[in-house]
Amino acid sequence: MGSDDRRLEVKICGIKTAEALDAALAAGADLVGFVHFPKSPRHLSLAEAPALVARVGGRAKVVALLVDPDDPLLEQVVAAFSPDILQLHGHETPERVAAIRARFGLPVMKALPVGRREDLAVLPAYAGVADRILFDAKPDPGALLPGGNGRPFDWRLVAGLDVGRPLMLSGGLNADNVSQALAEARMDGVDVSSGVEDAPGVKSPEKIRAFVAAARRAVAGFSDKPLPAAGADGPENLSSKVRAS
């Protein structure tokens, strides 16, 4: 990725209707996320997925989000969603991330829950095996969902990190706070679900447009943080360097 190509990646997650997908694509989202997790209000079934995903037509990267999937489920999801990226949002270990990446031959984005600085101790291990890292707010113990809770965390905890992998920020982002979040954390990308909804699982095309526009405006003046290219070198070649702020 040349420096001229570097730009903030915006992901709209939890899409389950054509209307929401069309809004995300028209707004210029770089990644569109589809959740396959039956407990979620954003769950997209194996039967619904092929038609909706076909609508993307290469205009954005397709991300299939799963929580602690076993291999048979991954096989079904890969067949139904034809994803460009697998997002793992459960308790998958670094070894499991590496095994999934090797077995399915797809880039993996690993979500890491963040509530306090100590939660970042695992970052080098995951950065060594995942193609991207997504920081999300740590859910309360016993929460129904491990993500998509519309809950922010202290963005300063992830400011100034460099592990040679693209880093995305998520958790409670919306059109009103994404500028502040990026000013504090300066990530390579942002990911939103609840913040572009009118109710859990009900996406708002207007909020999607506003979010993408606000994120783009926010980084218009940022040019000093080089963005690592996704998949430019394999995780196995990564020499992890984590600078804690």
Ligand SMILES: O=C(O)c1ccccc1NCC(=O)[C@H](O)[C@H](O)COP(=O)(O)O
């Ligand atoms: O969205 C869900 O329902 C969900 C279920 C299980 C695991 C993850 C889930 N969502 C993750 C996301 O949508 C995003 O990656 C991220 O957590 C942002 O969520 P939000 O705070 O709602 O913007």
